[in-house]
Amino acid sequence: MSHVRTHERNLVRTALVVRGGWDGHDPVGATERFIPALRDAGFRVEIADDLAVYDEAARVASFDLVMHCWSGGILTADQESNIVAAVRSGTGFAGWHGGIIGTNVSNPAYLRMVGGRFLYHPEGFQEYTVTIDPAPTTDGEITEGLADFKVCTEQYWVLSDSHSTVLARSVFDATADSEWQEPVSMPVTWTRRWGAGRVFVCTLGHRVADFDVPETATMIRRGLLWAARDRSREKDSSR
Template identity: 35%
Template sequence: MKKALMIYGGWKGHEPKECTLAAQKILEDSGFETVLSDSLNSYLDNELMAWADLIVQCTTMAEITDEQAESLIQTVKSGTGLAGWHGGLCDSFRNCTEYHFMTGGQWVSHPGGDKVSYTVNITKPQDPVMAGIENFSHTSEQYYLHVDPGVDVLAETEFSGEHDGIDWIKGVVMPVAWKKRWGSGRVFYLALGHTAKELEIPQIQTILKRGMLWASK
C-alpha cells in the first residue's frame, strides 16, 4: 500500500484543511494510507518522512525553518514524491529559494483576482496525466508564475492583458501544470485549485489525482 504524508496550513483563504481533505479522499480512494498534519515540524520526523512514498503540501505563504526545508528537500531528492496545487505548493516559503528550485515555480500575481475566465490548454495530451482531457474553460485565479524552464509542461494558459491595467502581458503563455525531477524524486504541480470546491471539477480532480499518483511512482 502506498503512503502519503499530507501537510496543510498557511493562509486560510486557500482553505488548506478543506482542500487537503479533498485530496486525501482522492488518495484513499486510490488505495493510499495517509497521515494529515498541520505542522511543518512533521518534516523533522525522520521516521514519518521515511514512511511516506508521497508528500502532498497545501501551505500558502507561511515560514519554514532551515532545518524543516532541508529535510523536505533532501527527502524528495532521495526519491519521495512531492505534489501540490495552487498557492499550497508554489506560493510557499517565499524566502526559501532552494524550495522554489525544487518545486519549479513561484507565484507572483493573479491579474483580475478570482473571477477571471480563461482556457486551460492541454499541451501533452499523450501524457498519462492528461490522457483523454480536452482543453477546458475555467473561472478563478489565473496564476502568473516565475517558472523553471526545465519543467515538463502538461497544460498552459494565455493571458489576455485585460485585467488590472496590465496590458503588456497580453499574449503571455503560462504553464498551468507540470512535472519535474528533483534528484531521484518526482514533483508534480497544478496551478488550479483556489478553493476546495474547485478540486471537485472533474478535469481538475482527474489531473490532480493522476499527478499525485505519478509523483508517488
C-alpha cells in the same frame, strides 16, 4: 509465508498530508477532496497540521508521497533541507495553487525543487481556458484523454524554468492597460524530476469548488498518484 506477509505490509505506500497556513485556501476542505483517492489507491495516509513535521528527516524521507497544502508558510533551514533531501531520495511531492507555490518564498532550495513561484493574479476570478498540451514529451498519462477546458477562478502568473514538463497552460491576453503588448503563455500544470523524486504542481484550486471542474480534479488526482514513489521495483527485486 510470514516473511511474504511482512514484506507485503512494508510495500504499502504511505502519504503525508501537510495542511494549514492561510484559511482562505481552505487547506482542510481542499485536501479532503483528494485523501479518499489516495486511500482508494492503497495508501496509508497521515495528516499533519504543523510544519514541524518536517523537523524529522528520517520520518519525512520514509513517506512515498507528501501532499503539501500550506499557503504562506516559511520553512526553517532544517525543515527545508529535510524535505528537499527526502524528494532527492525518492519521496514524491505534490500540491496545487498557493499551497505549493504561494508558500515558502524565502526558501530557495524548496522553490527550485517545485519549479515555480506565484507572482501575481488579476483581482477576482477570471474566466479563461486551460489548454492541454496534446503531445507532452513525458508524463502525458496525467492529462490523457482531457481536452481544453474553461475555468472561472484565479489565474496565476508564475515564475518558472525550463526543467519542468508543462502539461497544461493558460494565456494572459494583452489589454490596453497591460504592461505587456502580446499574449503571455503561463504554465498551469507541470511535472518535474528532482533527484530520484517526482514533483507535481497545478496552479488551479483557489477554492474547493474549483475541484468540481472534472478536468481539474482529474489532473490533480492523477498527479498525486504519478508523483508517489513506485515500490513495484522493490517488490520485484525481492522475489
